[in-house]
Amino acid sequence: MPYFVRFTGKAQTDLDGILTWFGSQRSRAAGERWFDGLERLTETLTVRPDRCPAVFSIVEAGRTVRELLYGRGRVRYRLLFAIKGETVWILRVYHSARPDLRPDDL
16 A cells, blocks of 8 residues: 655744754755755655554654654664654654654654
8 A cells, every 4th residue: 555655834844943953064965965865765654654663762652753864874863753654754854863752753
């Protein structure tokens, strides 16, 4: 069954902040390349999103939050998402060096 991938408002705000950082600290082109790679990665969630591990520290009643990593080495981001019906909801996108999020951060 193919899934649809959607971003929540918080995830979109995360992306806006990341792209702003790229624009100010690196280059707009680097930000565009990063975002293109992220789009390719999220497209893989249209098939078998349940292959990604659950983040047990954020498992809520009735909702399992899963994680997909993007990047390598020190430039790695975490995509937290939940599957609801035929839709994969990207909840947050953040740098892996940041502290873990709490359920109320979603």
